[in-house]
Amino acid sequence: xxxxxxxxxxxxxxxxxxxxxxxxxxxxxxxxxxxxxxxxxxxxxxxxxxxxxxxxxxxxxxxxxxxxxxxxxxxxxxxxxxxxxxxxxxxxxxxxxxxxxxxxxxxxxxxxxxxxxxxxxxxxxxxxxxxxxxxxxxxxxxxxxxxxxxxxxxxxxxxxxxxxxxxxxxxxxxxxxxxxxxxxxxxxxxxxxxxxxxxxxxxxxxxxxxxxxxxxxxxxxxxxxxxxxxxxxxxxxxxxxxxxxxxxxxxxxxxxxxxxxxxxxxxxxxxxxxxxxxxxxxxxxxxxxxxxxxxxxxxxxxxxxxxxxxxxxxxxxxxxxxxxxxx
Amino acid sequence: xxxxxxxxxxxxxxxxxxxxxxxxxxxxxxxxxxxxxxxxxxxxxxxxxxxxxxxxxxxxxxxxxxxxxxxxxxxxxxxxxxxxxxxxxxxxxxxxxxxxxxxxxxxxxxxxxxxxxxxxxxxxxxxxxxxxxxxxxxxxxxxxxxxxxxxxxxxxxxxxxxxxxxxxxxxxxxxxxxxxxxxxxxxxxxxxxxxxxxxxxxxxxxxxxxxxxxxxxxxxxxxxxxxxxxxxxxxxxxxxxxxxxxxxxxxxxxxxxxxxxxxxxxxxxxxxxxxxxxxxxxxxxxxxxxxxxxxxxxx
Amino acid sequence: xxxxxxxxxxxxxxxxxxxxxxxxxxxxxxxxxxxxxxxxxxxxxxxxxxxxxxxxxxxxxxxxxxxxxxxxxxxxxxxxxxxxxxxxxxxxxxxxxxxxxxxxxxxxxxxxxxxxxxxxxxxxxxxxxxxxxxxxxxxxxxxxxxxxxxxxxxxxxxxxxxxxxxxxxxxxxxxxxxxxxxxxxxxxxxxxxxxxxxxxxxxxxxxxxxxxxxxxxxxxxxxxxxxxxxxxxxxxxxxxxxxxxxxxxxxxxxxxxxxxxxxxxxxxxxxxxxxxxxxxxxxxxxxxxxxxxxxxxxxxxxxxxxxxxxxxxxxxx
Ligand SMILES: Nc1ncnc2c1ncn2[C@@H]1O[C@H](COP(=O)(O)OP(=O)(O)O)[C@@H](O)[C@H]1O
Ligand SMILES: [Mg+2]
Numbered sequence: 001x002x003x004x005x006x007x008x009x010x011x012x013x014x015x016x017x018x019x020x021x022x023x024x025x026x027x028x029x030x031x032x033x034x035x036x037x038x039x040x041x042x043x044x045x046x047x048x049x050x051x052x053x054x055x056x057x058x059x060x061x062x063x064x065x066x067x068x069x070x071x072x073x074x075x076x077x078x079x080x081x082x083x084x085x086x087x088x089x090x091x092x093x094x095x096x097x098x099x100x101x102x103x104x105x106x107x108x109x110x111x112x113x114x115x116x117x118x119x120x121x122x123x124x125x126x127x128x129x130x131x132x133x134x135x136x137x138x139x140x141x142x143x144x145x146x147x148x149x150x151x152x153x154x155x156x157x158x159x160x161x162x163x164x165x166x167x168x169x170x171x172x173x174x175x176x177x178x179x180x181x182x183x184x185x186x187x188x189x190x191x192x193x194x195x196x197x198x199x200x201x202x203x204x205x206x207x208x209x210x211x212x213x214x215x216x217x218x219x220x221x222x223x224x225x226x227x228x229x230x231x232x233x234x235x236x237x238x239x240x241x242x243x244x245x246x247x248x249x250x251x252x253x254x255x256x257x258x259x260x261x262x263x264x265x266x267x268x269x270x271x272x273x274x275x276x277x278x279x280x281x282x283x284x285x286x287x288x289x290x291x292x293x294x295x296x297x298x299x300x301x302x303x304x305x306x307x308x309x310x311x312x313x314x315x316x317x318x319x320x321x322x323x324x325x326x327x
Numbered sequence: 328x329x330x331x332x333x334x335x336x337x338x339x340x341x342x343x344x345x346x347x348x349x350x351x352x353x354x355x356x357x358x359x360x361x362x363x364x365x366x367x368x369x370x371x372x373x374x375x376x377x378x379x380x381x382x383x384x385x386x387x388x389x390x391x392x393x394x395x396x397x398x399x400x401x402x403x404x405x406x407x408x409x410x411x412x413x414x415x416x417x418x419x420x421x422x423x424x425x426x427x428x429x430x431x432x433x434x435x436x437x438x439x440x441x442x443x444x445x446x447x448x449x450x451x452x453x454x455x456x457x458x459x460x461x462x463x464x465x466x467x468x469x470x471x472x473x474x475x476x477x478x479x480x481x482x483x484x485x486x487x488x489x490x491x492x493x494x495x496x497x498x499x500x501x502x503x504x505x506x507x508x509x510x511x512x513x514x515x516x517x518x519x520x521x522x523x524x525x526x527x528x529x530x531x532x533x534x535x536x537x538x539x540x541x542x543x544x545x546x547x548x549x550x551x552x553x554x555x556x557x558x559x560x561x562x563x564x565x566x567x568x569x570x571x572x573x574x575x576x577x578x579x580x581x582x583x584x585x586x587x588x589x590x591x592x593x594x595x596x597x598x599x600x601x602x603x604x605x606x607x608x609x610x611x612x613x614x615x616x617x618x619x620x621x622x623x624x625x626x
Numbered sequence: 627x628x629x630x631x632x633x634x635x636x637x638x639x640x641x642x643x644x645x646x647x648x649x650x651x652x653x654x655x656x657x658x659x660x661x662x663x664x665x666x667x668x669x670x671x672x673x674x675x676x677x678x679x680x681x682x683x684x685x686x687x688x689x690x691x692x693x694x695x696x697x698x699x700x701x702x703x704x705x706x707x708x709x710x711x712x713x714x715x716x717x718x719x720x721x722x723x724x725x726x727x728x729x730x731x732x733x734x735x736x737x738x739x740x741x742x743x744x745x746x747x748x749x750x751x752x753x754x755x756x757x758x759x760x761x762x763x764x765x766x767x768x769x770x771x772x773x774x775x776x777x778x779x780x781x782x783x784x785x786x787x788x789x790x791x792x793x794x795x796x797x798x799x800x801x802x803x804x805x806x807x808x809x810x811x812x813x814x815x816x817x818x819x820x821x822x823x824x825x826x827x828x829x830x831x832x833x834x835x836x837x838x839x840x841x842x843x844x845x846x847x848x849x850x851x852x853x854x855x856x857x858x859x860x861x862x863x864x865x866x867x868x869x870x871x872x873x874x875x876x877x878x879x880x881x882x883x884x885x886x887x888x889x890x891x892x893x894x895x896x897x898x899x900x901x902x903x904x905x906x907x908x909x910x911x912x913x914x915x916x917x918x919x920x921x922x923x924x925x926x927x928x929x930x931x932x933x934x935x936x937x938x939x940x941x942x943x
Contacts, residue, residue: 016358056843060751080849087846095844100837105858105934115845150934166845462644465637469645469919473877474895474911481899481907482655558769562881565771566896578771585775585885589783599772607767614763 003071003173003206004030004053010065011048011057021283022048024230026066027307030174033204035196037217037238039253040227041277046210047096049227050178053208054091055083070174089119092167094177096210098160098184102151108162109147112169119170134165138195157188164195168205175199176208181216189213193220214254218242226250229278229288232307236314246310246321248293249273287318295320358619365615371608379428382421389418389575398591407597410580411587416594419575420601426576427605430491430560431553437495438502438552443545445499446506447533451514457507464500472497472559480568490569494556505548509541543620550613554606561602577602630930638923645915646698650691653908703909708901713909716894721913724890726796727811728879732868734815735822740864742819743826747834748853758823765820770878774813774885781809791887810886814878818871822864829863830856862932869925872918 011023023045030036038046051057053068055075068075070090075083095101102111112131116122122130128147135143138161151159160180167175177196181189197220199205209221217224217238224241226234226249234247245251252273275292285304290296299319307315310322359365383389393413401408407416449457470478476493483489510533513519519536527535563569564578572579577598584594661677662669669677678684682693697703703713746758782790788809796803833839833856842855880892887893891910898906 016361051840054844056840058843084846084848087844089846093844095837095841097837101841103838103842103855103859106855111841114842114847114851118846152935163841166841462637462640465641466644466648469641469915470648471873471876471914471918473873473880474914474918477880477895477899478649478652478907478911481904482652482657484657554767561769562771562877566881566884568896568899581772581775588775588779592779592783595772595775595779599768599775602772603764603768606769607763610763610767 002029002069003032003034004208005069005072006030006049006053006066007069008066009049009052009068010063011045011052012063014061014063018281020280021230022280023052024283026227026230026232028225028232028235030206030208032173032206033200034222035200035207035209035220037221037224038208038210038227039212039214039217039224042212043277043280044227045230045280046227047178050093050176050208050210053174053176054087054093056087056093085119088115088167088172089170090172091174091176092170092172094160094163094167094175094180096179096182098156098163098180101163102159104151107148107150108154109149112147112162112166115166115169130169131165134169135162137168138162138165139191140165157184157192160184160188160192161195164192168199171203172205174206174208176210178210179212180209182212189216196220226253230280230283231288231317233289233317234315235307236311236316240311240314244311244314244323246314246316246323247289247318248295248320249289251323252292355619359615362615362618364611365619368608368611368613368615371604372612375424375605375608376428378421379424383418383425386418386421387415389414389422390573391415398587398594400591400593408591408593410594411583411591416580416597419580420577420597422575423577423580423598424601424605426487426570426574427557427560427602430487430494431557434491434494434498434556434559435549435552437491438498439545439549441495442499442502443506443538446503447510447537447541449503450507450510451529451533451537453511460503464503467496467500470497473562476559476563477566477568480563485563485568485571487570487574490560490563493563494559498552498556501552502545502548505544506541509544510537513537513540543616547613547617547620550609550616554609554613557605557609558602627930631927634923634926638919642916642919645919646695646912647691649908649912649915650694652911653904654687656902656904656907658902658904698909698912703912704905706906707903713905716906717891717909717913720889720891720894723793723795723888724879724883724892727807727814727882727888727890728875730807730811731814731818731875731879734812735818736864736868737819738815739819739822740826742823744830744853744857746823747827747830748849750831759827762820762823762827765816766824768817770813770817771881771885773816774810774882777809777813778885793886793888806886806888810882810888814875814882817878818875821871821874822867825863825867826860829860833857833859862929865925865929865932869922869929872921872925876914876918 006029007027009023009026013020013022026045026049028036038049040046048057052064053075055064057064064076070086075086078086102108109128109131112134113124113127116127116130117124120127131147132143135146140146140158140161146154151162154162160183164177164180167177175196181192184192193216196207196209200207209216211217221238224234224236224238225232226241226247228249234241234245234250236244236246241250242254245254273292278288278291286301287293287296287305290300293300295318297319305317305319307317310316391414393409396405396409396413398411399405399409399413405415405417407420410416410419445460449460475497476490479489479493483492514537519532522532522536560569561576561578561581564576565582566578567582570576570579580598581595584591584598587594659674661674661681661683665673665677675684682690685693701714703717705712706716742758742761746755746762749755778790781788789806790809791806793806794802830853834853836856836859839852839856842852876892879890880895882888883890883892884896891914895907895910895914898904898910
């Protein structure tokens with residue numbers, strides 16, 4: 001059963017220095033209880049995808065195309081008020097920046113209670129009890145006392161747990177976690193992933209997990225979408241991405257191409273691929289990975305390859321897909 | 328809002344060594360020229376400077392009294408009318424512009440030169456000098472501007488020079504604060520610690536690295552300080568504590584206009600419009616420069 | 627927090643002490659010999675000497691300073707040279723008038739400034755925003771004394787609905803007092819509101835694009851709640867701006883009192899300079915500086931209180 005269905009999502013920002021094509025064409029689906037990892041280099045549009053699903057890109061200089069369906073209902077047809085009923089209740093987000101994502105002027109108890117009381121008719125007292133329960137759920141010790149704490153009194157890891165508590169407060173169907181552990185210490189990561197796994201197992205929450213870390217993908221993801229320059233270039237199961245990586249870019253990320261594996265704080269990061277990420281200021285009809293691709297041919301810069309099935313449940317956008325070093 | 332733009336900005340500073348490259352200034356310029364309000368501000372400021380510099384050379388003597396034409400409303404002979412002594416208001420506005428320009432630019436220059444020097448030194452060295460110096464600044468800040476200016480006028484007497492001194496001195500603390508903050512922030516950046524490690528002399532570091540990087544903050548501060556000083560001069564002269572008659576100043580013109588509000592309201596209108604347009608010009612220019620130099624908050 | 631307040635109190639006292647020295651030295655530098663002023667133009671040297679002896683004017687300057695400050699602390703600021711009335715008495719009589727004017731002006735400034743700032747930030751890019759921004763720019767560019775003249779021209783001369791001058795005390799005639807205060811307080815308040823509007827707008831816009839507002843939005847709260855999240859963090863800016871504008875407000879009050887002939891503190895100072903009534907000038911400057919430093923202290927305390935980071939941790943950031 002599909003909980004979420006994103007199709008032909010397109011996001012442009014109008015800035016003073018011109019248009020930014022942050023997301024060019026992104027389609028994927030998310031099943032109930034499924035964990036989809038969204039992987040790609042910094043700037044490829046992952047966060048923009050994440051923010052546009054619950055329509056959090058509020059600025060007037062944003063143009064969004066395509067559709068997002070939640071249980072079959074098109075979210076883009078909802079007005080702002082109807083959308084507010086969805087946010088925090090059906091679709092929640094955990095942001096990349098735990099240090100700044102909480103309001104410094106309110107206690108965390110208030111900030112958790114706010115989302116509860118927004119969507120459920122609970123008394124102040126009941127909301128408080130639920131907040132304590134949530135803090136315990138995300139592994140914050142001494143929860144009752146922590147309710148009165150201000151964000152600056154908590155460590156980054158603790159703040160991110162509070163963010164997760166806020167996100168899961170109303171048992172959302174879809175949880176979007178945008179690099180939830182990137183800004184944190186490695187040791188905290190396992191605990192946070194555990195919370196996600198438990199949510200999925202107990203409540204059947206569907207999760208979009210944006211990450212840089214292939215270890216995380218192997219650990220928790222069911223499926224993987226590899227993004228490059230605003231598009232998904234490979235979409236497959238978590239097993240396939242390691243055993244049968246087919247897009248040259250995916251293979252580059254996995255270190256199959258001659259490249260330097262980057263180790264950082266004990267985590268296996270994406271590897272560096274020679275060459276540069278194209279600037280998001282244009283949207284040409286060509287494979288944007290071609291300049292960095294060892295398999296590129298004339299065809300690649302004449303017309304853009306579309307996502308096509310190469311195996312069951314395995315799509316790749318490449319004219320020369322395959323696991324070998326040469327086609 | 329992502330944190331990306333800020334860091335890229337900083338790293339490009341670092342990469343080019345020390346200051347905004349020419350290309351960066353060109354981009355600032357382009358962003359500035361894209362803003363209609365900023366351009367209007369620039370036009371107003373340029374017009375003000377032209378009037379102040381060339382107006383008195385082209386127009387009749389602002390002090391020539393003519394008792395045949397007292398308190399005449401605007402006419403072809405006197406475009407902005409005449410005052411209670413039959414003097415041409417347009418001429419007096421032009422020479423008042425010169426006084427304003429002098430007061431605004433000279434006092435701001437005084438404040439900038441002293442304030443930047445002291446601010447960079449205290450921000451760079453910190454230590455006891457900084458502690459003592461900031462106490463002195465606190466004391467300066469304890470005197471509201473007009474109280475300070477009134478006291479100074481009482482001690483030194485009222486004159487354009489003393490107005491400029493009062494305006495300049497009272498602006499020093501703000502400039503020091505900015506320069507000190509910039510020095511402390513930029514000092515910590517990589518290319519400066521690199522230069523320190525390479526054994527560059529303190530003065531070289533301040534003059535070559537810190538000052539140019541803080542330039543945009545100083546430019547913006549100047550565009551705030553100049554209109555402030557222009558209003559300050561007009562205010563002091565209006566109170567009789569600034570420029571003395573018969574010299575023309577927009578403030579003095581308003582003092583005498585006050586007595587003839589009912590008979591000759593235009594006397595109060597034109598100098599006020601001149602002040603308002605000039606300060607508006609500087610304010611628009613300042614806003615435009617700030618946005619163009621620091622676009623991150625406009626995303 | 628207590629530590630921070632204590633620290634600020636101590637630095638304020640030191641600042642006041644140093645500032646009082648500056649005022650004292652400044653007063654010594656005023657043109658004219660104080661003994662000569664007291665004795666009159668044609669006093670003989672013996673009398674001058676006697677007066678110097680009597681008022682301690684021949685003592686070392688620091689002794690004179692401590693004598694003056696000691697007396698000032700007990701409320702003795704000397705006597706006016708014109709009519710021998712104690713300076714403290716005159717100041718106490720004038721101060722409430724200026725405080726009323728400034729209080730009304732702050733009230734007007736806050737209401738107009740914050741409302742306009744919030745509305746224009748929330749409705750950014752709309753017609754309302756342009757009107758409010760335009761108001762802010764013009765208000766910033768127009769000096770208060772010209773605004774005062776225009777107000778007199780329109781309301782007192784042309785339409786004749788409000789008086790241009792003729793101050794009456796609040797105790798004698800509350801209505802008449804307020805009628806007389808409307809124009810000057812509004813003129814003074816508009817300058818303040820322009821600055822407040824611009825700063826509130828900028829601060830709120832900055833806060834509205836902060837990450838935590840996005841978090842609030844992701845919880846499904848209304849736009850109004852989003853704004854109140856951001857507004858809560860913009861309040862410190864409002865307090866800071868108010869503190870920074872205090873100096874300008876004092877200056878504005880002096881000018882406004884001059885234009886509308888209000889016998890307040892500001893007019894007293896200007897008249898004292900013109901009449902070379904130095905004891906009044908010295909006392910008034912001392913009181914003004916003291917008040918200014920104290921109010922700034924209050925502003926800092928309010929700022930610390932509004933900022934939970936400081937309210938709890940006790941340090942100064
Ligand atoms: N509000 C915005 N305005 C303009 N450009 C933006 C904005 N948000 C993101 N971008 C640009 O869109 C591209 C994709 O950004 P993002 O989605 O944050 O990438 P990722 O999360 O994969 O690192 C980047 O080039 C970024 O600079
Ligand atoms: Mg991101």
